[in-house]
Amino acid sequence: MKWSKTLRVDPAPVIVGAAMTVLAVVALIWWVSATPLGVDSSVYRAGGLAVVHGESLYSPLLALPGWAPELPFTYPPFAALLFTSLTALPTQLCWGLLALAAAPSLYCTLRPFADRAHLPLLLLGAFALQPVWQTVGLGQVNLVLMAAVVADMFLLRDSRFRGIAIGIVAAVKLIPLIFIAHLLVVRRFADAARALAAFLGATALAMAVLPADSLRYWTSAIFNDHFAEMKGWVGNQSWQGFVARTIPEGGAATVVIVAFGVTCAALAMWLVHRFHRAGDDRAALLVTAGCSLLISPISWTHHWVWVVPALGYLAARGHRGVAMAIAALFTGWAVAVVPGGGGAERDWTFAEGLVGNAYLIVLLAGGLACLRATRQRGRTPGCPRRADPALPSRRSDHHARTPTSA
Template sequence: MSVLPRTPPRVARRGRAVPVGGVLLFAVGGTAATIAVVWWVAAHTGSAWSPGGDLAVYRDAAQAVRAGGSPYQVDRDGYGFVYPPFAALVLTPLAVVGPLAGYAIWTVLSTLAVPAVVWLLVDHLTPAGDHRRPTLLAVGTLAALPLSPIAGTLLLGNVNIVLLALVLVDLLRVRGPQQGILLGVAAGIKLTPLVFVVHLLLTGRIRAGVTALASFVGTVGVGALVLPADSVTFWAGVLDSSRTRPPGEEAYGGSIRGAVLHLLPEAAHGVWLPVSVLAAAAGLAVAVWASRRHEELTAILACAVTGLLVSPVTWYAHWVWSVPVLALLVARTWRRPAHRRWPAGLLWLVFALPLPWWVGYVLGWAPLTEPAWMMPVDLLYTVTAVALLVLAAVWLRRTAPAARGCPR
């Protein structure tokens, strides 16, 4: 079933043909421009957290592995390697090339993953053969690139966009016994996708859930086989969230824990965990509800937002899930009059909010320090996550179930 309205055959025949090649070239041009901007920013700033900061940590960890050392002894301005040992093995090619070449290759890979994600969403939300697909791909890509989670991930050199693509391919495109493999691999690189394994099991997709778990366990096994001592170090401290950030930055992050640490620092440890448990139960209930209504993308996004809320650490760059959230919201409001499509525009502004500060920072015009704007933005993201889950529940309650076999 299509979410975006179908164009009547008569209109499609009489309308002007969409210049597919030109539209795709436009999307590729925007992507290339983004790569150029990221490289320019990297060359003109010296911030420890912005130009390739995360990628530098990955590269240091990969070099440590190649040299026979531990990736968990890496320290770059207080930031260390916090991913499973399997991730360190996957990232070892970064140690072979120089820092500039590594940053260039990684930026190109991550940037090209953006139109790949947009295409997955366009393919899921529109009927096959819809002549607007190339236009939607171009517009969606150009709308996604300026979002702070996307731009921030590209600037930092983080792995978020690549993981987003792996999870969406697995949950939206893969069917049969192979479903779950990519999800397990993604979780082996970064633990946060494990929330989707819980979702698969709760919605009765036992085979896919077990496959994902087996794939994840396989990555753990590979890490333990190749890096046994480092595996013990990582898994023994897996619940220690303090290692994910330098001292003094505990209150950063858009999760419930980050919000509580910011607003109630004295009572944080007795509040954030029970509140997070309740949020996890409520969010997963919405995801299961959506799945049973055959609204698969809604279910996936409810699960993703729940994971962002309850994770001990959720940086703004983790909100790359804003791209499919916006795509679904646009699809839901497509039939409305133009003046009633403002929710998608407002949400786009929320996720693009820090971008003006970045521009000012790069040009030396920023009037605010990073902490002065980062904590309010983190709180805004926490409130947005709660609001999205509430709105999803309201929408599910007010609409008729989708037809079986036609997930949205």
């Protein structure tokens, strides 16, 4: 009897496993050789040690390794409670733990946005994007937080716990609070209530355990004065960063920032509503994520990890050329070739301004394209209405993670 059955191996999990293996080996080698690794993860660990030792979170961190710059702890106190789990590990292995989460987080994020054919290539290519390799190199939590939001929105489906992950993420880093507003706009009121309850519960827990740090954070440290002088640095690709690079400080700059923020939020809510009604909740989530990057005072280049699901979304809808062009831009060369630091950004030429603000310009262009598309048609092309548009189709496992193609 002949067997002609061919064993087919899904390459995506293989890529995830290979990436985790490589990063684990790097962490072990750097630990054994006592090589500095993970600037931001060392800050997380130092914040956790401050909690364990009863030290102030928002004063200079005493547990930072000697090679690390004297960065402050800028997260809410609840984040420091979570980071106490890192205190049992050496600094390099703390980096390794966060680095190990990168590939699974990317896989979790891409599943609802990319089709099966593009997923392996997108997983591999993601590590060439500056927001991803910078997040991994610094030992940042951006990829984990993004994956938690995407899982909450799409992968949990009908779970009674939907919304809780978004609330916890918002308690770790405040900018994700915008996703609670997103839940309200798409009329997922129960999920929004659970998210808000989770955020308030986590914050209350931190207040009970760390009352002095909580008081200091919510009254002064939240304003993050440490980064005020760096707001105009090229590495900050938010609207406030753009204004700081182009308009002198003062009343005019404040008016421009506030007016843009209000307009951006209003237009984003309108777009989210329109995409949701058209059955395209993936585009709606990307709009909210883009709005958060624009209106946040600080959007460092490693915060732009949402470009990964955006590329998956574009590729799945046949816009592969556009996706490749955006991917090439987000490899990091744009912010590397222009003068940066020490106020050099204020002396940029027009051409340097275009290159140095490229991330921001691409996002604004994407927003304008969305506005044009929704104004021309009453519903988003290629996105038929479904009984529950917040969920992927359940006809098969493949369709459950594949957006409808245009």
